[in-house]
Amino acid sequence: MKNWGLLTAPLGIFLCGMSVLYLKMQGAMQKVTNTTLQDPWVYVPYLLVAVFLTIVIQMVVIRRHLDTFILPIILMLVSIGLVEIARLKPVLLLRQMQWLCIAMLVMFIVIRLWPKIKRMLNYPYLLGIGCVFLLGLPLLFGTEIGGSKNWLVLGPVSLQPSEFGKIILLFFLASYLSDHRRVLTLPAHKFLFLRLPPLRFIAPLICIWGLAVLMFVVEKDLGSALLFFGMAVLMTYMSTGSKSYVFLAMAFMGIAAAASYAMFGHVRVRFDIWLDPWADPNGMAYQVVQSLFAIGTGGLWGTGFGFGHPGFIPEVHTDFIFSAIVEEMGLTAGLMLIICYALLFWRGIKGALKLKNASEALLMAGCAVLILLQMFIIIAGVTKFLPLTGITLPFVSYGGSSMVSSFILLAMLLSLTKEQKNV
């Protein structure tokens, strides 16, 4: 199965969406300016580069007998994202397409160099230190953008180190946990109904948990903190199969959350908005309330692409892109997006179960879980299922760091599907 047919759908949807936007501009007699969409030929080269890279990557995938389902799913998400960005912030479309090309190039390189990159799994403690270093960088040199101090500004580009830190964290957890799996499942102490190993074996895990809480508090980056913490807990659970860790982590998180609620204003604000957004719908809760209105307006089939009013939501092109999609294309499109993520996750887990090497299996399952968890956190945030935390919807939202790091994750996932053929 080569699945070339599936790959035409993302391109088709992108072209459809763009023509709708151009037709709408023509209907309204709008001129091409800097704030609207530019002439089509500006975007064509990048589109061609992306198509070319897609063909190259899919050929590599087929030749190496990797999983051919993963790339079409991702490109579908990317094309929905691009179309929606073109609709919401036309100025940013060019940047996003450039980032897409860079990300696909990086993905290609990672797939080619995978045997070398895989060796990183042999150095768990270096990875751990690297992860702490990367996450610590914004604490020292960080710049505050959009309320959280987790950006590094390097000349013209601003980066979010935590986006790349999460990949290193994944490597660290995979190699550390597969080495220590036996020790971690040794029940040494029994505490109530929990069975815990000696403290020195879980110390690195507690460090990671503590780090997440630190990010939560100092960098005001709630989304990444939740993501990191969730990752650590889920990876531990996947490798040991012991529910004690999950309970322990929940308790830890509960205490940390309660303490930060009591001590820090921004945490309290987020939490109060979540409990009752209607207390202050035009002030603090404006974003969430507008997002709920948008989702509600969309209904089952949406208001029609280009005919909603998602512009009322602040930051709609990054964190709230899901609300915009649901408003304009309806619940149907939202569900289809979620199904795409779920199918990707399923594909990842299915591949991971076939791998024999414990650390690689963990790494692959971790990649799949990370994408799904990130999707869950942000969609739950914009639909007010969980307190809102600002992270990007992987592959869909605007954002260079997020795009590149998501494509690196994807490259890892793809490369790891190979091993199952050798069995």
Add this chain to the structure above:
Amino acid sequence: MQGAAMAIKVVRVVLEYGMLLWLIYFTVSLSRRMFGEVKQELKQQHKPVVKQNEALLTVVEAGEEELQGRRFAFQEEITIGRGAENDVRIPENFVSHRHATIFLHGAQYVIEDLGSVNHTYVNGQPLEGRAYLKPGDEIRVGMVTLRFER
């Protein structure tokens, strides 16, 4: 002019909803292909199970002459240990009296360590409690290595 504007509008609406329908079609065909693949895999997995319901333990490596090259065929259960009542008797000090057992559970064979002192190893990993056996797994008890086949 009126007609042209109308035509543009119609094309636009068609494209808008075409986009959405294309997305739905993509997701549905994707999931159908994936489930189809899983179904095929399941069929392939089922075939060998129905054909054979006998398993075989082959001695790969043993210090004792009476065990070398022997094969033990069984259907329901086989026990391994030092005691005389075992099906596979290994007269070594490292082996417990009743060391391990392999039994049929559903369509698969399960190996269980019966609380041995020196552990049972499956493919070089110490066995904790029970585990499903795959054809070709190597089981080590004391100094004896057995290969599980079916």
